[in-house]
Amino acid sequence: MTDSPAEAARFLTRNAVEALPAGELERQLALNRPLRVKLGVDPTTPDIHLGHTVVLRKLREFQELGHRVVLIIGDYTGRVGDPSGRSSMRPQVDPEEIERNAETYERQAFKVLDCSRTEVRRNGEWLDMSMEELFRLARTSTVAQVLERDDFANRYRAREPISILELLYPLLQGYDSVAVEADVELGATDQKFNILLARDVQQAYGVEPQSVLTMPILPGVDGVQKMSKSLGNYVGVDEPAEDVYGKLMRVPDEVMPVYYDLLLDTPLDTARSARDAKRAMARTLTARFHGERAAAAAEERFDTLYVRRELPDEVEEFAFTANGEAVHVPALLADAFGISRSEGRRLLAQAGVRLDGEVLGERHLDMPADELDGAVIQLGKRRFKRLRRR
Numbered sequence: 001m002t003d004s005p006a007e008a009a010r011f012l013t014r015n016a017v018e019a020l021p022a023g024e025l026e027r028q029l030a031l032n033r034p035l036r037v038k039l040g041v042d043p044t045t046p047d048i049h050l051g052h053t054v055v056l057r058k059l060r061e062f063q064e065l066g067h068r069v070v071l072i073i074g075d076y077t078g079r080v081g082d083p084s085g086r087s088s089m090r091p092q093v094d095p096e097e098i099e100r101n102a103e104t105y106e107r108q109a110f111k112v113l114d115c116s117r118t119e120v121r122r123n124g125e126w127l128d129m130s131m132e133e134l135f136r137l138a139r140t141s142t143v144a145q146v147l148e149r150d151d152f153a154n155r156y157r158a159r160e161p162i163s164i165l166e167l168l169y170p171l172l173q174g175y176d177s178v179a180v181e182a183d184v185e186l187g188a189t190d191q192k193f194n195i196l197l198a199r200d201v202q203q204a205y206g207v208e209p210q211s212v213l214t215m216p217i218l219p220g221v222d223g224v225q226k227m228s229k230s231l232g233n234y235v236g237v238d239e240p241a242e243d244v245y246g247k248l249m250r251v252p253d254e255v256m257p258v259y260y261d262l263l264l265d266t267p268l269d270t271a272r273s274a275r276d277a278k279r280a281m282a283r284t285l286t287a288r289f290h291g292e293r294a295a296a297a298a299e300e301r302f303d304t305l306y307v308r309r310e311l312p313d314e315v316e317e318f319a320f321t322a323n324g325e326a327v328h329v330p331a332l333l334a335d336a337f338g339i340s341r342s343e344g345r346r347l348l349a350q351a352g353v354r355l356d357g358e359v360l361g362e363r364h365l366d367m368p369a370d371e372l373d374g375a376v377i378q379l380g381k382r383r384f385k386r387l388r389r390r
Contacts, residue, residue, distance in 0.1 A: 038182035042074035043101035051227035174201030223252035245298035248282035322369035
């Protein structure tokens with residue numbers, strides 16, 4: 001499969017969107033030395049989701065062919081905020097939060113990457129530079145070049161504000177490639193401009209320009225928009241096994257071929273029923289991050305709740321205090337599940353609360369304590385508490 005540079009290049013690019021410049025990766029592979037393959041991540045949030053693993057899995061393939069991954073934690077670029085795909089300026093993230101997220105990112109990334117073949121760097125090592133060095137970096141590109149980006153161009157035409165710091169972001173990312181002497185850089189398709197610009201920055205510093213591999217963007221479990229924590233359509237690799245399985249069972253049938261190609265590296269078997277294919281996908285991906293036993297337990301819990309519509313075998317108890325005969329249900333939900341009272345009222349209005357399987361509604365804002373004592377209250381689809389009166 002990978003006995004020659006040409007075969008290795010075909011293997012590595014088989015599910016990529018673009019490999020640029022054409023033929024460059026094969027030329028690099030023919031050098032017969034380990035390549036330094038770069039990925040930069042800005043830890044502005046603490047979670048890695050399945051969308052991130054599309055690129056991480058490609059990095060793992062490079063590792064299995066003997067190459068070295070350089071994972072750059074953007075502790076400095078994270079303070080700027082990547083403007084890719086943005087229609088407005090990002091809010092600034094606190095440096096302490098970035099550092100906490102960075103530690104989480106690293107731990108989660110090693111659920112996919114081989115840590116023995118991974119070099120982890122923080123770009124604060126080199127981006128904490130003098131003004132003279134920053135001036136030199138700024139001279140490697142022009143405003144016209146940076147404004148060629150679709151997101152910047154659209155914001156400029158719409159007279160939306162673009163900070164000077166945002167304009168510097170692609171250059172800072174490009175300098176990362178100079179600092180680590182990257183041979184190859186990977187990223188999702190929305191990173192194409194930044195990664196290509198990095199080649200110009202490398203040339204300006206006398207460094208051999210990297211080749212570029214862009215990977216598809218995984219749609220979220222809604223099947224419409226890209227997977228994103230901010231959109232609530234993501235599956236986190238660190239989420240409980242039952243949540244990973246349950247979320248994957250919500251993936252629309254028409255999106256499953258993409259999930260199979262990008263996450264399972266196999267085509268969807270159209271001879272199988274959509275239900276069986278989805279269960280197999282959910283079970284395999286849950287086992288990847290939590291093990292076979294946890295995946296089997298998650299599948300059994302899903303069947304209990306949504307196929308047989310039974311209560312789980314073990315339901316955590318919650319002791320409530322009733323000062324009178326009536327209990328205010330939104331307050332009870334807030335205490336039992338850690339949500340706000342307003343959220344509890346909203347869920348009641350939307351039929352998102354059940355008591356012993358029966359839907360509660362807006363008329364159930366206050367309920368007798370005796371009716372609640374010993375009953376199982378359910379919030380949404382997967383959260384249960386057995387109520388006990390103190």
